[in-house]
Amino acid sequence: MITGTAAVQELREQLSRAANDRTPLRIRGRGHWLDAGRPVQAAQVLDVGALSGIVEYVPGDLTLTAFAGTPLDEIAKVTGAERQWLALDPPGPADGTLGATVSTASAGPLAHAFGGPRDNVLGLQVITGQGELIESGGRVVKNVAGFDLTRLFTGAWGTLGVITMATVRLRGLPEVDESVTIPIDSGSNSLPALLSSLRTLQIAPLALELLDAPLSRRLGAADAGSLLVRLAGNGDAVRAQRTILGQLGAVHDAPPNAWRRLREIELEATACAVLRLSRRPSDVADCIGAIHRDQPEGESAPVLMHTAVGRGVARCIVPGASAGGLDALLRKIETLAGSRVAERLPATHWSSMASAVGDPLSRRTKQSFDPLNILNPGILGEKS
Amino acid sequence: MPLDVARLAPELAAITGARGVLSRPSELLVYSADGLPSYRKPPSLAVFPSTRDQLIAVVRHLASVGCPFVPRGAGTGLSGGALAERDAVVIGLNRLNRILRIDPDNRLAVVEPGAVNAHLTRAVSPFGLHYAPDPSSQTACTIGGNVAENAGGPHCLKYGVTLNHILALTVLLPDGELVVLGSADGERDGYDLLGAFIGSEGCFGVALDVTVRLTRNPEAVRTMLADFTSLDAAAHATSAIIASGIMPAALEMMDGPTIRAVEASIYAAGYPVDAAAVLLVELDGLSAGLDADARSVEEMCRSAGARSVSTARDEAERARLWLGRKKAFGAMGRLAPDLVVQDAVIPRTRLPEVLATIHEIAQRWKLEVCNVFHAGDGNLHPNIPYDARDPDATDRVSHAMREIMQACVRAGGSVTGEHGIGLDKLEYMPLIFSEASLAAQCQLRDVFDPDRRSNPGKVVPVRSCREWHQLPSVRSAAAAVPA
Numbered sequence: 001m002i003t004g005t006a007a008v009q010e011l012r013e014q015l016s017r018a019a020n021d022r023t024p025l026r027i028r029g030r031g032h033w034l035d036a037g038r039p040v041q042a043a044q045v046l047d048v049g050a051l052s053g054i055v056e057y058v059p060g061d062l063t064l065t066a067f068a069g070t071p072l073d074e075i076a077k078v079t080g081a082e083r084q085w086l087a088l089d090p091p092g093p094a095d096g097t098l099g100a101t102v103s104t105a106s107a108g109p110l111a112h113a114f115g116g117p118r119d120n121v122l123g124l125q126v127i128t129g130q131g132e133l134i135e136s137g138g139r140v141v142k143n144v145a146g147f148d149l150t151r152l153f154t155g156a157w158g159t160l161g162v163i164t165m166a167t168v169r170l171r172g173l174p175e176v177d178e179s180v181t182i183p184i185d186s187g188s189n190s191l192p193a194l195l196s197s198l199r200t201l202q203i204a205p206l207a208l209e210l211l212d213a214p215l216s217r218r219l220g221a222a223d224a225g226s227l228l229v230r231l232a233g234n235g236d237a238v239r240a241q242r243t244i245l246g247q248l249g250a251v252h253d254a255p256p257n258a259w260r261r262l263r264e265i266e267l268e269a270t271a272c273a274v275l276r277l278s279r280r281p282s283d284v285a286d287c288i289g290a291i292h293r294d295q296p297e298g299e300s301a302p303v304l305m306h307t308a309v310g311r312g313v314a315r316c317i318v319p320g321a322s323a324g325g326l327d328a329l330l331r332k333i334e335t336l337a338g339s340r341v342a343e344r345l346p347a348t349h350w351s352s353m354a355s356a357v358g359d360p361l362s363r364r365t366k367q368s369f370d371p372l373n374i375l376n377p378g379i380l381g382e383k384s
Numbered sequence: 385m386p387l388d389v390a391r392l393a394p395e396l397a398a399i400t401g402a403r404g405v406l407s408r409p410s411e412l413l414v415y416s417a418d419g420l421p422s423y424r425k426p427p428s429l430a431v432f433p434s435t436r437d438q439l440i441a442v443v444r445h446l447a448s449v450g451c452p453f454v455p456r457g458a459g460t461g462l463s464g465g466a467l468a469e470r471d472a473v474v475i476g477l478n479r480l481n482r483i484l485r486i487d488p489d490n491r492l493a494v495v496e497p498g499a500v501n502a503h504l505t506r507a508v509s510p511f512g513l514h515y516a517p518d519p520s521s522q523t524a525c526t527i528g529g530n531v532a533e534n535a536g537g538p539h540c541l542k543y544g545v546t547l548n549h550i551l552a553l554t555v556l557l558p559d560g561e562l563v564v565l566g567s568a569d570g571e572r573d574g575y576d577l578l579g580a581f582i583g584s585e586g587c588f589g590v591a592l593d594v595t596v597r598l599t600r601n602p603e604a605v606r607t608m609l610a611d612f613t614s615l616d617a618a619a620h621a622t623s624a625i626i627a628s629g630i631m632p633a634a635l636e637m638m639d640g641p642t643i644r645a646v647e648a649s650i651y652a653a654g655y656p657v658d659a660a661a662v663l664l665v666e667l668d669g670l671s672a673g674l675d676a677d678a679r680s681v682e683e684m685c686r687s688a689g690a691r692s693v694s695t696a697r698d699e700a701e702r703a704r705l706w707l708g709r710k711k712a713f714g715a716m717g718r719l720a721p722d723l724v725v726q727d728a729v730i731p732r733t734r735l736p737e738v739l740a741t742i743h744e745i746a747q748r749w750k751l752e753v754c755n756v757f758h759a760g761d762g763n764l765h766p767n768i769p770y771d772a773r774d775p776d777a778t779d780r781v782s783h784a785m786r787e788i789m790q791a792c793v794r795a796g797g798s799v800t801g802e803h804g805i806g807l808d809k810l811e812y813m814p815l816i817f818s819e820a821s822l823a824a825q826c827q828l829r830d831v832f833d834p835d836r837r838s839n840p841g842k843v844v845p846v847r848s849c850r851e852w853h854q855l856p857s858v859r860s861a862a863a864a865v866p867a
Contacts, residue, residue, distance in 0.1 A: 058731060058733055059627065060623050060626070060627050060732060060733035061731040061732050061733050061762075062626060062627070062732070063731070083629065084629075105573075105576070115544070115548060118547075118576055118579055119544065119547075119548050128824060132820045132823070132824065133820065134818070134820050134821040134824045135817065135818065135821050136821065136824075138729075138797070138798045138816065139731065139796055140729040140730065140731055140761075140762055140796070140797050140798050140801075141729070141732075141761045141762065142536060142540070142545065142729050142758070142761045142762070142763050142798075142801040142802065143729055143798040143800070143801060144533065144534045144536075144545075144583045144800050144801060144802055144803075144804055144805075145798045145799050145800050145805060145809070145813065145816060145817075146805065146813065146817060146821075146822070146825050146843060146844060147580065147583075147584055147587070147588075147825040147828045147829055147843065147844070148534075148547075148579055148580050148582065148583050148584070149580075149821075149824055149825060149828060150579075151547070151576045151578075151579025151580050151582075152575060152576060152577075152579070152580045152828060154576060154579070155573070155574075155575070155576050156575055156576075160575070171629070171631070172626075172627065172628055172629025172630070172631070173629055174629055175629065196489070199489070202603050202670055202671075203670070204669055204670055233669075233670075233673050234673045234676045234677060235673070235676075236672050236673035236675075236676050237669075237670055237672050237673025237674075237676075238673075239672070240670060240671075240672030240673065241670070241672070276571065277570070278570030278571045279569060279570050280487075280490045280492075280568065280569060280570070281489075281490055282487075282489045282490050312490075312570065313570075313571060337569075338569060338570040339567060339569065339570035339571055339572065341571055341573045356572075356573040356574030357574045357575055359563070359574075360561075361557075361563055361577055361831065361832070362574055362575050362577065364831045365575055365577070365828075365831045368827045368828075368830065368831050369824075369827065380573075380574065
């Protein structure tokens with residue numbers, strides 16, 4: 001197997017050949033996202049998954065550079081040995097790749113405290129649609145040299161270039177890191193008031209998710225809904241925050257692996273669709289309420305919902321067994337204020353979603369970096 | 385092409401009123417620099433819209449006549465970025481300084497681009513909130529300028545830079561088209577054009593309004609001053625704190641020459657004048673646990689060799705410690721009439737060695753260097769006081785600065801952490817980016833400003849862009865693909 005820089009060169013040649021004969025490419029890492037049903041018209045796969053390995057890690061700098069195909073769990077293992085971590089927890093299996101996380105800008109519950117990939121990526125190496133190997137950003141934690149291509153490629157789903165290497169910011173592992181649940185009825189009318197008072201508490205959690213009743217039950221957190229809170233810091237800080245959270249209800253230790261299971265819940269539920277709704281934090285309770293009210297009583301495979309209440313993002317997981325109710329849910333969501341992002345949909349449904357890159361500026365961007373439209377064409381719903 | 389001031393001035397005055405246009409050399413002198421003595425060029429025309437509609441009309445008029453322009457905030461950028469080269473019109477944004485909306489519940493505010501950074505924090509403080517990025521120039525610099533530079537500041541160590549605090553922008557593209565980037569009403573998917581715009585140094589257009597994220601004031605703060613007899617020891621203490629998992633809100637270093645300049649000035653903060661370096665370490669957050677973290681930091685400083693570690697007893701003492709740091713640049717005005725400053729960033733483990741190299745370079749060129757910088761994120765600010773009227777000194781300063789920059793790049797660093805490339809660091813861009821990478825940056829610029837009329841000649845060396853245009857153009861890509 002060719003690895004490292006030779007493999008980057010190989011990918012570059014493959015991409016240049018594809019550009020020559022205008023072969024559209026599907027960019028593939030570990031392949032976890034391929035069944036999300038996104039409508040990509042590609043004749044060949046460009047496999048970045050084999051391009052794996054940590055290139056540079058100096059613990060004292062709290063930065064790490066790795067090839068795009070490096071699995072997140074490998075990064076966690078290597079940095080964990082130095083009591084450090086990459087604070088990104090995108091949905092999906094633990095062996096998802098760094099490249100896919102950055103390309104899709106996938107963020108999990110930790111975004112509450114640390115932001116998403118855009119806030120944690122320091123530099124990238126990318127092959128553009130014209131086969132140019134370029135670098136953006138750097139390996140230091142603060143850097144404003146030049147126009148910010150790093151932000152441009154982060155979350156572009158490979159449509160502007162193929163990420164081959166990334167440098168990320170690491171953090172020291174906290175002395176204490178523990179998670180608690182508090183039973184909260186997420187269907188209650190008092191939810192807006194409750195979330196409002198939650199925002200005023202003197203706590204600084206790493207993650208703060210409101211689980212609806214079906215998801216709470218599934219994770220073994222509570223019978224009704226619950227708050228799942230990740231507290232960190234030194235012992236004094238964590239103890240004090242537990243006490244403060246007691247104002248909301250009984251505080252229990254979270255079930256083991258709650259966060260890992262939450263990240264993989266769509267796999268566990270063999271989800272046919274995953275949708276994110278977001279609004280200002282003060283209004284997100286309305287979203288939650290509206291979805292709840294539409295849930296049929298006694299549904300055997302109900303929609304599972306968890307909401308990052310600090311960020312105002314509600315994530316709805318539609319189990320495969322309730323695919324019949326998907327159309328109704330989508331119609332309901334259409335009527336709600338705020339923004340909608342589809343993570344996963346059946347292939348038949350993607351055409352009903354508006355393109356995220358249909359505006360003139362985005363179209364010019366795509367035209368500039370992938371003028372032949374060979375990189376993941378159609379994945380963002382763009383019409384060529 | 386020289387600017388046709390006689391024609392353009394009345395046309396712009398018709399939009400802004402006569403008091404919104406300056407064309408006399410004596411009036412324009414103040415707009416000829418942005419704090420760096422090495423770059424000075426008075427513009428021939430400056431326009432100051434006082435409403436959003438006037439700004440839109442000005443930009444559209446300049447687009448219709450094909451005239452380049454330079455958006456300018458407070459002119460505190462220190463990179464030559466706000467200077468009007470090649471007879472571009474300066475668009476001064478200071479009059480668009482209103483805070484349009486504050487939403488304390490969702491912790492956001494909407495401001496005009498000319499709103500002053502510190503005024504925003506003052507306006508939201510009744511709600512227990514503040515705007516986190518805090519450049520040393522925050523009492524003057526504008527939010528629009530901060531967006532253009534992706535400005536930092538001491539507290540960015542914990543809270544992040546401007547990029548991490550902007551939710552949305554309404555942007556007027558150089559051709560007069562209005563676009564909204566990002567969103568305050570929920571996530572946006574699609575390309576992160578908001579992220580691309582932040583730090584584009586005025587080359588991508590003008591922000592008409594800025595939606596910023598506000599940060600809750602910490603429940604408690606501990607501000608500590610650690611005193612070292614060697615720079616090396618202070619650098620090692622920095623590394624130890626950063627690696628420990630405790631994230632200080634700020635971790636600043638000042639060396640002996642800086643300390644002495646500050647202490648001799650009206651900003652005297654009580655720093656020990658015989659120290660080789662001090663660290664100003666601020667911890668903030670929940671009160672519970674803060675003292676335990678403070679004890680750990682103190683222990684780490686002492687292990688690295690600190691003579692003493694003291695904690696500010698009250699808000700007045702804390703303010704005094706910070707004033708000395710934030711006004712250190714001003715205090716250096718006592719040493720010489722002019723001052724140059726760089727802001728390279730290096731990996732934090734390389735601090736001891738690079739600081740020693742900087743000292744060696746300064747000695748060799750017979751210059752004094754004052755280091756006052758964001759040690760926690762490796763963002764150096766070597767300052768060299770000198771007299772710009774002395775051609776020999778000017779020459780030695782420019783050699784020394786170039787060598788310092790090269791040393792930082794060799795250590796794996798970047799040439800700027802928060803001041804931007806502007807004109808000052810154009811020549812260093814090829815040290816850190818390949819031709820292909822610079823060309824890709826030009827491509828991004830061309831997405832926003834295909835005519836390159838907005839702040840022309842900045843950030844990316846023109847040569848890189850020219851070469852790009854000789855390459856197969858993106859506009860004729862079909863023809864460019866080799867058979």
